Amino acid sequence: MDRILFFYYLNLVKNYRKIDLPATIITLSTSLSYSQILLELHAIIQIVNFHYIPTNRRRNMKKSMFVLLATLLIVGVIASACTPKPASTPTTAPETGYPAEGQEPEAGYPAEGQSASAEEPAAGYPAAGVIRVATDATFPPFEMVDETTKELIGFDIELMKAIAEKAGLQYEFVNLPFDPMLAGLADCQYDMSIAAITITEDRQKQFLFSDPYVDAGQIIVVKVGNDAIKSKADLTGKILAAQLGTTGEIEAQAIEGAEYKPYDSYDLAFLDLANNQIDAVIADYPTALGFINKNPDKLMTVGEVFTSEFYGIAICKNRTDLVDPINQALAAVKAEGIIEQLAAKYLAGE
Structure with missing residues (x-):
């Protein structure tokens, strides 16, 4: 041109x-x-x-x-004046929390060649020596959230506090759903867990366990006035419910001819039972008592406890150092009658 x-x-x-x-x-x-x-x-x-x-x-x-x-x-x-100048390459801002080249590092991040101090953990992580105790606060009367104070309360919560005091442990509770709680403990994201956890052979392959502290077998719960279900033998052809990941779920799935409906929590299962959406719920006996005590005009147990199970404190496989201190403290708590006191407080009606 x-x-x-x-x-x-x-x-x-x-x-x-x-x-x-x-x-x-x-x-x-x-x-x-x-x-x-x-x-x-x-x-x-x-x-x-x-x-x-x-x-x-x-x-x-x-x-x-x-x-x-x-x-x-x-x-x-x-x-020369009219010739368009090439666009300048913008300087990329450094990622948040990391210093740009030539700048001093921000507080909270170690300088190059240095390691992070164990005395100043990052946000969201406990200080050194603090035990992370996982729980699922949807299992009254063992663990639940106080509606007024929003604090964790229940049989297991008070028991853990007593054990920690006897063992001289610093701890913090982490509240999350039951299935993720067990998965996280298997990966040692938490040091231990107390949440009405039944000691089973399969779980013993994943976790260490303390000595048992409660004998809790499975029981059937129905709506008040239900005369069709009187024992486990009457569950054929019925719609049964339990919480995901529990031994109640294992027992419900094993009943031939019954339809099993899983729930994320027992709260939801018992709510549907009270509203005639299902026929029965299978749960740990102490857990069932907790819900019945809150709804005595709607829920009731039938038959006898049909399994023999024990609750224990599950411990991360890597924390073998915690087993003996926990068991010694648990024995001391039992000797002082604290288990009986908690049973009278939370398991009234047993």
Whole structure:
């Protein structure tokens, strides 16, 4: 395109010997690079000198050249000013919490070559020596949330506090659903867990356990006034419920001819039972008593406890150092009668 423009103007000069030189220069400055302008104007100058400038004015050649060169200089300045500059590459901001190159690191992050201090743990992690105790506060009367204070209360909560005091342990509770709680403990995200956990052969492959502290077998719960179900033998053809991941679920799934409906929590299962959405709930006997004591006009147990199970404190496989202190403290708590006191407080009606 640049060459076409040039020869266009060249043709004008040759054919008409008349050209608006300033306009030509301006046009060229908008379509050619600076170096190209130099070359093209040089050719135009030669043409103008021999085809446009009369003979009697050729003696003024030097003056014309001076004017053209001055004009060229101006065009060069204009072209340079008008040429778009390449976009600058933006500087990427450092990630939050990490220093930019040459800056001092922010507080809370170790400088290069240093390790984080164990005395200043990151937010969300306990200080060194603090035991993380996982629980699922949807198992009254063993663990629940006080509706007024929003604090954890229940049989297991008070028992854990007594054990920790005897063992001289610092601890913090972590409240989460039962299944994720067990999975997290298996990965040792928590040091131990107390949540009405039945000691089973399968669980003993995943966790360490304390000595048992409660004998809790499975029991059947129905709605008050239900005369069709009197024992485990009457559950065939019925809709049964239990909480996911519990031994109650294992027993419900084992009943032939029954339809099993899992629930995320026993709260929801017993609510549906009271509303005639299901026929029966299978749960640990102490847990069943907790819900019945809160709803004596709606729920009742039938039959006898049909399994023999024991609750224990589950401990991370890597924390073998905790087993003996926990068992010694648990024995001391039992010897002082604290287990009986908690049973009288939370398991009234047993």
